[in-house]
Amino acid sequence: MATKHYDLIVVGLGIMGAATAWQASQKKASVLALEVGGPSHREGSSHGATRIFRQAYWEGKDYLQLLRLADAGWRELEHQSNIKLRASTGGIFIGPKSTSVVAGSLETARLGGIQHEHLSADDIRCKFPQFAVFSDMEAVFEPGAYPVFAEESRLQMLNEAVKNGAHLMYGIQVSEFITKHTNPIIKTMSREKISGSALVICAGAWTKDLLPELQSFIKPHWVPIHWFQPRPKSDTLFNETAFPVFLYEDKLGALLYGFPSGLSSERGVKIGFHNRQHVPWNPGQNPPDIKIFANEIANSIENIFPELYPNPRDSRWCIYTMSKDESFVIDKSKSHSKIFFASVCSGHGFKFAPAIGKIMTELGLGLALSADIAHFGISRFHSR
Numbered sequence: 001m002a003t004k005h006y007d008l009i010v011v012g013l014g015i016m017g018a019a020t021a022w023q024a025s026q027k028k029a030s031v032l033a034l035e036v037g038g039p040s041h042r043e044g045s046s047h048g049a050t051r052i053f054r055q056a057y058w059e060g061k062d063y064l065q066l067l068r069l070a071d072a073g074w075r076e077l078e079h080q081s082n083i084k085l086r087a088s089t090g091g092i093f094i095g096p097k098s099t100s101v102v103a104g105s106l107e108t109a110r111l112g113g114i115q116h117e118h119l120s121a122d123d124i125r126c127k128f129p130q131f132a133v134f135s136d137m138e139a140v141f142e143p144g145a146y147p148v149f150a151e152e153s154r155l156q157m158l159n160e161a162v163k164n165g166a167h168l169m170y171g172i173q174v175s176e177f178i179t180k181h182t183n184p185i186i187k188t189m190s191r192e193k194i195s196g197s198a199l200v201i202c203a204g205a206w207t208k209d210l211l212p213e214l215q216s217f218i219k220p221h222w223v224p225i226h227w228f229q230p231r232p233k234s235d236t237l238f239n240e241t242a243f244p245v246f247l248y249e250d251k252l253g254a255l256l257y258g259f260p261s262g263l264s265s266e267r268g269v270k271i272g273f274h275n276r277q278h279v280p281w282n283p284g285q286n287p288p289d290i291k292i293f294a295n296e297i298a299n300s301i302e303n304i305f306p307e308l309y310p311n312p313r314d315s316r317w318c319i320y321t322m323s324k325d326e327s328f329v330i331d332k333s334k335s336h337s338k339i340f341f342a343s344v345c346s347g348h349g350f351k352f353a354p355a356i357g358k359i360m361t362e363l364g365l366g367l368a369l370s371a372d373i374a375h376f377g378i379s380r381f382h383s384r
């Protein structure tokens with residue numbers, strides 16, 4: 001039987017795979033996208049209602065080009081699908097003056113010409129009384145930051161991809177690649193073989209099993225996310241008209257992030273630690289009992305948000321696929337010049353998905369790249 005062939009095969013339909021399938025389908029390429037789970041499973045990193053989009057990026061200016069591209073991409077997706085996929089909350093990034101969250105956000109905002117306000121502790125208390133701050137704290141407020149409706153956006157990317165002729169297949173586990181021919185070939189667990197002019201691997205935490213060359217650079221972690229209930233009469237303080245998406249770095253370096261309530265059917269104010277409560281993830285293993293993480297976050301909530309009940313009303317697991325330097329790893333595999341990977345995003349990649357999908361499409365189809373991705377290549381680890 002002849003092996004089926006596509007211009008581009010995408011492996012994994014979390015947000016990176018969905019964005020790649022969507023972007024590639026707009027180039028009139030023949031696209032096949034394969035996912036081991038169902039259309040909206042909760043096993044990987046992309047489930048849940050919301051993710052933060054911000055451009056005053058404390059993580060540095062290297063991300064600016066991709067952020068601009070991604071912002072345009074979210075708007076384009078909203079336009080194509082005719083569905084509201086973002087809310088206009090703005091974003092506030094709070095911390096002690098010299099810390100990376102404040103100093104880094106300010107620097108990137110200035111370099112990138114991103115609209116922002118630099119707030120003193122008194123300004124924060126006055127404009128955003130939901131937050132308790134010390135007098136040595138400052139903030140950057142970015143009015144153009146927003147929450148993205150995450151699950152809805154991912155499904156709309158897939159809808160658009162299907163409308164443009166992409167083939168999506170669920171319940172299909174890709175098990176290995178055959179790399180000895182001009183075109184790489186994927187093999188599925190059911191022994192089917194399909195060839196592609198290019199493969200884009202967006203398998204999240206599972207990427208390291210498909211591409212063993214990445215084993216030593218990637219460490220997936222379980223991370224919990226929690227929901228908190230406002231105290232009586234404080235509901236309106238935390239809804240989307242009053243409460244921005246936020247980052248808050250405390251004096252001990254713990255970095256919390258969160259979202260207003262009422263953006264989705266998830267009940268309460270969604271808050272998590274970005275750099276705490278990480279538990280090493282291994283395929284097939286269950287995470288520990290999530291309740292053991294409640295006390296630590298309750299202490300932080302009590303100190304930062306006096307108008308929230310400190311104990312989480314609900315908590316759920318998600319996965320961060322971390323690289324050694326907490327940045328992205330987007331590159332070509334050394335096993336074949338037409339196999340690319342995009343799914344190592346160290347817990348802050350969702351906002352970039354429309355841009356990363358575009359870049360992966362361009363890499364796969366041999367087109368000129370819309371942004372420079374040299375900072376995200378694997379060679380940076382070899383040269384250290």
Ligand SMILES: Cc1cc2nc3c(=O)[nH]c(=O)nc-3n(C[C@H](O)[C@H](O)[C@H](O)COP(=O)(O)OP(=O)(O)OC[C@H]3O[C@@H](n4cnc5c(N)ncnc54)[C@H](O)[C@@H]3O)c2cc1C
Nearest residue numbers: 012014015016036044045046052174204318348349350351
């Ligand atoms: C709690 C939490 C909060 C976050 N908040 C933000 C935020 O506010 N802003 C932000 O920008 N980012 C945020 N992130 C990070 C962001 O969500 C991730 O970077 C992003 O979702 C990663 O998507 P992915 O497609 O790479 O991986 P995944 O979503 O894990 O997708 C990988 C897919 O590949 C499939 N797969 C795996 N192996 C195979 C195989 N062999 N064959 C077929 N399919 C396979 C999996 O089933 C899965 O569906 C957050 C992450 C978490 C966990």
